[in-house]
Amino acid sequence: MIETRHNWTKEEILEIYNKPFMELLYDAATAHRLHHDPNVVQVSTLLSIKTGGCSEDCGYCPQAARYHTNIEGNDLMSVQQVKAQALRAKESGSSRVCMGAAWRNVKDGEEFDQVLEMVRSINKLDMEVCCTLGMLTENQAKRLAEAGLYAYNHNLDSSEEYYKEVISTRGFQDRLDTIDNVRKTNVTVCSGGIIGMGEKVEDRAGMLVALSTLNPQPESVPINALVAVEGTPLEDQEPVSIWDMVRMVATTRIVMPETQVRLSAGRTQMTREGQAMCFFAGANSIFAGDKLLTTPNPDVNEDMKMFELLGLNPQKPFTKKVQPQTVEAKDSQYQDLGEKPKWTRPDHTIERNEAAKQKAKTLK
Numbered sequence: 001m002i003e004t005r006h007n008w009t010k011e012e013i014l015e016i017y018n019k020p021f022m023e024l025l026y027d028a029a030t031a032h033r034l035h036h037d038p039n040v041v042q043v044s045t046l047l048s049i050k051t052g053g054c055s056e057d058c059g060y061c062p063q064a065a066r067y068h069t070n071i072e073g074n075d076l077m078s079v080q081q082v083k084a085q086a087l088r089a090k091e092s093g094s095s096r097v098c099m100g101a102a103w104r105n106v107k108d109g110e111e112f113d114q115v116l117e118m119v120r121s122i123n124k125l126d127m128e129v130c131c132t133l134g135m136l137t138e139n140q141a142k143r144l145a146e147a148g149l150y151a152y153n154h155n156l157d158s159s160e161e162y163y164k165e166v167i168s169t170r171g172f173q174d175r176l177d178t179i180d181n182v183r184k185t186n187v188t189v190c191s192g193g194i195i196g197m198g199e200k201v202e203d204r205a206g207m208l209v210a211l212s213t214l215n216p217q218p219e220s221v222p223i224n225a226l227v228a229v230e231g232t233p234l235e236d237q238e239p240v241s242i243w244d245m246v247r248m249v250a251t252t253r254i255v256m257p258e259t260q261v262r263l264s265a266g267r268t269q270m271t272r273e274g275q276a277m278c279f280f281a282g283a284n285s286i287f288a289g290d291k292l293l294t295t296p297n298p299d300v301n302e303d304m305k306m307f308e309l310l311g312l313n314p315q316k317p318f319t320k321k322v323q324p325q326t327v328e329a330k331d332s333q334y335q336d337l338g339e340k341p342k343w344t345r346p347d348h349t350i351e352r353n354e355a356a357k358q359k360a361k362t363l364k
């Protein structure tokens, strides 16, 4: 077995990314088979538990309050609503529920307590529970772990250099610090990014350097193709070509052979043949369900037909790691500390983000 490396350089990663296509595909498929069953794909269902109205300026995101997008905002869902949706996801073949909140960071208080209850109720359904709630302190990560959280999603999104061109309201280091806080628990790390935001191939390689040099590497890495949403600063970006998507998936698989590579946003623009190439190149997870957080995703029945056609089987829950135990709120060892963490607010402006904000003001 080839050892997983944590010292990949940008030059080495670029060399892999730019290999002749057939060689790249062969190398990625070979790496895939060393660590995974190539006929098994993990299926997650996304649930937007709190939608829109976010304070951040992420240039890709329809949920940022400052842009004029056509999404329907919602306050935090109830535990009952979440449980009902999770059951539906389980019945349709998902092994994991990923709850997303349009928050900059988690704040201790009633709403976080409610999220902890959601985690408890889904873990009791014997499904893997993932959350993506923004930045997180160590104590908050421990409280989520205690409730039975299986994974925490926190994307690096791009290279450190290009991150500054997309988001100005927080820094790349804040993202790394949150991942570090999650690593202080037993919760697995899910971290990846987006391609198609106008970044260079060097930025894609830079992001993979940042992810692959983490030790341990993230247990799952979502690769999103930008969904260019009207009103966001990135609304006019050209769709990512399938060739770029396959190259990105294959390179991710080679530099992070043990990780679960998730074919994430952007599947509605991809053909079945395109997706099959991604699976061959090492993708072994998808988001299922007709909605991602706010944008469309392929129909579940279509995905089932694709699985049948390709002979793929959904992965059973807790295949890669044992199910965490849930500690009830009354037995918790971790209190609400009401911490006031000092997440950074960098001091730079991004012209296209400013322009989208001004345009939104005139439209209101």
Ligand code: SAM
Residues within 6 Å of the ligand: 060, 061, 062, 063, 100, 101, 102, 103, 104, 132, 133, 134, 135, 153, 154, 155, 157, 193, 194, 224, 225, 226, 227, 228, 229, 265, 293
């Ligand atoms: N607010 C939290 C945060 O930013 O960490 C969690 C939710 S946020 C929507 C989760 C991830 O969704 C982002 O990091 C980004 O990678 C992805 N995302 C958001 N909008 C997207 C878009 N239009 N296209 C592709 N991916 C997107």
Ligand code: DTB
Residues within 6 Å of the ligand: 046, 062, 098, 100, 132, 153, 155, 192, 193, 222, 223, 224, 227, 264, 265, 291, 292, 293, 294, 295, 296
């Ligand atoms: C991830 O990397 N992609 C998912 C999940 N993690 C949270 C989110 C994709 C969101 C796409 C835009 C939307 O639907 O709002």
Ligand code: SF4
Residues within 6 Å of the ligand: 054, 055, 056, 057, 058, 061, 062, 063, 064, 101, 102, 103, 104, 134
């Ligand atoms: Fe808010 Fe997350 Fe969207 Fe950024 S990506 S605007 S933090 S919901």
